[in-house]
Each structure stands twice: as structure tokens, then as C-alpha cells.
Amino acid sequence: MTQDSLTTTLSALADPTRRAILARLSQGQATVNDLAEPFQMSLPAISKHLKVLERAGLISRGRQAQWRPCRLEGAPLKSLAEWLETYRRFWDGSFDRMDDYLKEIQKGDPNGPRN
Amino acid sequence: MTQDSLTTTLSALADPTRRAILARLSQGQATVNDLAEPFQMSLPAISKHLKVLERAGLISRGRQAQWRPCRLEGAPLKSLAEWLETYRRFWDGSFDRMDDYLKEIQKGDPNGPRN
DNA sequence: CAGCTAATTAACTTATTGGTTAAATATTGT
DNA sequence: ACAATATTTAACCAATAAGTTAATTAGCTG
Numbered sequence: 001m002t003q004d005s006l007t008t009t010l011s012a013l014a015d016p017t018r019r020a021i022l023a024r025l026s027q028g029q030a031t032v033n034d035l036a037e038p039f040q041m042s043l044p045a046i047s048k049h050l051k052v053l054e055r056a057g058l059i060s061r062g063r064q065a066q067w068r069p070c071r072l073e074g075a076p077l078k079s080l081a082e083w084l085e086t087y088r089r090f091w092d093g094s095f096d097r098m099d100d101y102l103k104e105i106q107k108g109d110p111n112g113p114r115n
Numbered sequence: 116m117t118q119d120s121l122t123t124t125l126s127a128l129a130d131p132t133r134r135a136i137l138a139r140l141s142q143g144q145a146t147v148n149d150l151a152e153p154f155q156m157s158l159p160a161i162s163k164h165l166k167v168l169e170r171a172g173l174i175s176r177g178r179q180a181q182w183r184p185c186r187l188e189g190a191p192l193k194s195l196a197e198w199l200e201t202y203r204r205f206w207d208g209s210f211d212r213m214d215d216y217l218k219e220i221q222k223g224d225p226n227g228p229r230n
Numbered sequence: 231c232a233g234c235t236a237a238t239t240a241a242c243t244t245a246t247t248g249g250t251t252a253a254a255t256a257t258t259g260t
Numbered sequence: 261a262c263a264a265t266a267t268t269t270a271a272c273c274a275a276t277a278a279g280t281t282a283a284t285t286a287g288c289t290g
């Protein structure tokens with residue numbers, strides 16, 4: 001039942017509230033109350049979201065007096081980016097261009113297509 | 116209740132079976148039975164996963180006789196990569212290096228650190 | 231048409247998720 | 261020690277997700 005880390009990362013990110021929290025934290029550290037402020041949701045709900053983010057390693061929490069300031073941690077995002085990178089050819093067009101190129105040289109035209 | 120597309124994409128990806136299906140499809144088109152073969156899961160379960168992937172736009176399905184060949188679609192991955200890119204500074208170290216640089220020039224040393 | 235293969239739909243079960251309110255805990259400041 | 265503020269935990273609820281088996285649909289082929 002213990003999930004692989006990519007699954008944990010993606011599940012944590014698959015919630016708009018949690019992504020909004022990360023967006024806020026990308027501007028700098030914030031307390032739980034700070035983070036809760038933009039939402040209609042109750043504080044315990046935010047607390048739960050933060051726990052999910054923390055278990056995914058996407059945030060870490062310090063301790064200053066009664067506040068528990070949160071900060072964004074990039075490591076899981078890096079892993080995600082690396083995973084995603086293996087699919088790049090499916091969106092950046094280089095594969096199609098290579099495909100075109102292979103078709104072209106097979107036709108035996110050393111100058112490539114004319115328009 | 117209608118989810119934004121990033122949420123839909125991330126939820127679809129947040130399942131190891133579905134990511135394995137995408138990995139398989141990155142090698143080329145496949146039928147539902149082909150895709151089901153590596154898993155212990157029942158065929159209806161795979162069918163459901165495919166529906167999730169299709170609704171997320173991560174795959175498309177053709178029709179050849181009684182087969183419904185699936186192919187990977189990169190567009191949602193591109194959007195995800197773009198979103199992720201806005202967080203790059205949290206993992207690639209450029210932010211820290213910039214920080215070091217700023218500290219350096221504030222010290223007034225035009226040649227930077229010595230070791 | 232009958233039968234085979236491919237895939238989906240229906241109906242159901244179980245576990246997880248995302249939220250709630252109320253109570254508890256932690257830490258500071260008087 | 262007490263009150264105030266910040267946050268978490270507990271207990272609960274409704275909706276969703278991921279799986280099952282059984283039945284159905286779709287298309288080919290003899």
C-alpha cells in the first residue's frame with residue numbers, strides 16, 4: 001500500500017487548493033493562517049492539505065513560537081520534471097520533424113521539401 | 116464540479132497503472148488487450164483507466180475492426196511541463212547561485228569568490 | 231445466422247479523500 | 261497561573277475512486 005514517490009507527488013499536486021498553496025509559498029514562507037486566508041475553507045481543512053504536501057516532501061515546516069512557517073521544497077518537483085522529460089518528444093514536435101526528415105531522405109531528395 | 120485541466124491531468128497521472136499504460140504507449144499504439152496484458156487486473160479495470168486517460172486528453176482512440184487502438188497524446192503533458200517550469204528555480208539551483216552572486220557583488224569584489 | 235474475439239457498461243463493494251465541527255495542544259504575553 | 265492566539269487531532273459524513281463479476285455491445289468470420 002505504500003505508494004511510490006511519483007504517485008505521492010502527483011496526488012498531492014492533483015488538488016487546486018494545494019497547488020494554490022504552493023503558488024503562495026513560491027512567493028516566500030507563510031504560516032498556516034496566512035495560507036488559509038484566501039480560502040473559504042476551515043483551518044483544519046488547510047491543516048490537512050499541508051499534511052499531504054508535507055508527506056509528499058513538497059513543503060517543510062519550521063517552528064517559531066506558536067507559528068509553524070511553511071516553505072516550499074523543490075525536490076519532488078525536480079523528480080516530476082525528470083519523469084516528464086522522458087515524454088518531451090510527444091509535445092515538442094522534434095519527433096514529427098525527425099519523422100518528416102526520415103521520409104524526406106528516403107525519397108532521395110538531398111535538398112528536402114520545397115515549401 | 117467540472118475540474119480545471121491541470122487537475123484532470125494530474126489526477127490521471129497520479130496512478131501507477133495509468134502511468135505504466137502511458138509508458139507502454141510511448142513505444143507505440145496498442146489495443147486494450149495489449150495494454151491489459153502486463154497487469155493482473157481485470158479488463159474492465161483497464162477499460163476504466165483508459166477512459167480516465169482519454170477524458171484527460173492523454174490518449175486518443177481509433178477504431179480498426181473490433182479493436183480500439185490507443186495512442187498517447189502529448190498536449191496535456193506540455194501544459195503540465197509549462198506549469199512545472201514556473202517552479203524550476205526551486206530545484207535547479209539557479210536561484211541560490213543568483214543569491215550568492217548578489218552577496219558577492221555587494222561585498223564589492225569584482226572577481227568573485229576565490230575557491 | 232451463429233459463434234468468436236474485443237471492449238464496454240452495469241451493478242456493486244470497499245477504501246480513500248476532502249470537507250465539517252468540536253475538542254485538544256502548544257506557545258506567548260500579562 | 262490565565263487568557264489569547266496558532267495549529268492540530270478526533271470523530272464524523274458525503275462523494276469519489278479503484279476494483280470486482282456478470283451482462284452487453286460491436287465487428288468479424290465460418
